[in-house]
Amino acid sequence: METNTRLVVKVDQDLEDIAPGYLENRRKDVGLLSTALEQNDFNTVKMIGHRMKGSGAGYGFDFISETGSRIEQAAIARNTPIIRDCMDQLTDYLDSIEVIYV
Amino acid sequence: MAAADHILVIDDDQEICQLIADFFQKNGFQVTTSHNSKGLQEVLDRQKVDLIVLDLMLPDEDGLIVCRNLRSRSNLPVIILSARGEEMDRIIGLEMGADDYLPKPFHPRELLARVKSVLRRTRTSPEEMEDNDSHALYRFAGWTLDVPTRQLYTEKGEKIFLSGGEFALLRVFLNHPNRVLTRDQLLAFSHGREIEPYDRTIDMQISRLRRRLNDDPKSPELIKTVRSLGYVFSTRVERTDSKS
Known part of the structure; x- marks a missing residue:
């Protein structure tokens, strides 16, 4: 999706070396979730969501933790539309994210 | 220069391990990570560890069980991490012997602050000990140690000679009863210096102190050896202040 809106997120400068790799992962x-959904593998979906929930805010990305939590709950409910959303x-x-290290 | 505190992180999520390792190394800590409880024991068998950060959801064993087992054989500080985050988990974790509990997600700065706090709490520097017990009278297993006069007495009131090193070592044990102390800690607390390779000072002094206390070295009751870790002074200690 094309977007002109940049979302600025401030991240601890001590995490500058590893935050880009975390976002790349x-x-x-997203690819792993897509594959798991095609196979109705909700355990894997739940596990990915659980890990996102546990790690995102630690790296400074609260949205990733919130999304991970929703994915985990949707996987438990086997709710594919919510997971895709x-x-x-x-x-x-x-x-859209732009990371500033402070 | 003092060695960096060594933190062992047990978490099956590699990115959590990386987050903690990277952040803590930048803040002067040595960090080792493992993704299961088996790895924990392997690290403890070969390295000195100052504190464990333990996730509850491990692939091979429940973290609460790991914590309980760990606590049954050592006093190594443990901070539990968990995405569960339920109050009951926190309570159970602390009851299993954890020193602190942090729900996921957590900010590494908060974990760093908690690690420093727990390390401060679980350590007593020789200087603090000097201030704290310089007027103390310790009673343990029928023995009495009078710190101001540096005299050790038997149950019948007989004086037992202690060398300066033996006195310092006994005083450290009396300050930390029923807690595993590593050779490094014993040497730092009793002599104010770090252990060197092949340094047997502490083992020799332990051996002599056991003789003074009539503690059978083959089956000691007071100063017990904890394999791969150090020693524990295993008895109830009563302390009164001779000033009061």
């Missing part, structure tokens, strides 16, 4: 998560939102977030 979330892009990979979360994946879209996550992709938008990753496309």
Whole structure:
């Protein structure tokens, strides 16, 4: 999705070395989630959501933790539309985020 | 220069491990990570660890059980991390012997503050000890140690000679009863210096102190050896202040 709106997120400068890699891994998560959904593998979806929930805010990305939590809950409910909605939102977030290290 | 505090992180999420390792290393800590409880024991068997950060949801064992087992054999400080975040988990974690509990997600700065706090709490520097017990009278297992006069007495009131090193070591144990102390800690607390490779000072003084206390070295009751860790002074200690 094309967007002109940049979403500025302030991240601890001590995490400057690892935060870009963390965001890159979330892009990979979107692919993994898509594959898992095609296979109705809700356990994997739940596990990915659980890990996003546990780690996102630690790196400074609260939205990732919130989205991970919603994915985890949707996986428990086997609710594919909500999971897909979360994946879209996550992709938008990753496309629009601008990280400033403070 | 003092060695960096060594933090062992047990979490199956590699990105949590990386987050903690990177952040703590930048703040002067040595960090080792493991993704399961088996790895925890392997690290403890070969390295000195100052504090463990333990996730509750491990692939091979429940973190609460790991914490309980750990506490049954050592006093190594433990901070539990968990995405569960329920109050009951926190209570159970603390009851299992954890020193602190932090729900996920957490900010690494908060974890850093908690680690420093727990390390401060679980350590007593020799200087603090000097201030704290310089007028103390300790009673343990029928023995009495009078700190101001540096005299050790048997149950019948007989004086037992202690060398300066033995006195310092006994005083450290009396300050930290029923807590595993590593050789490094014993040497730092009793002599104010760091252990060196092949340094057997503490083991030799332990051996002599056991003789003074009639503690059978083959089956000690007071100063017990904790394999791969150090020693624990295993008895009830009563303390009164001779000033009061």
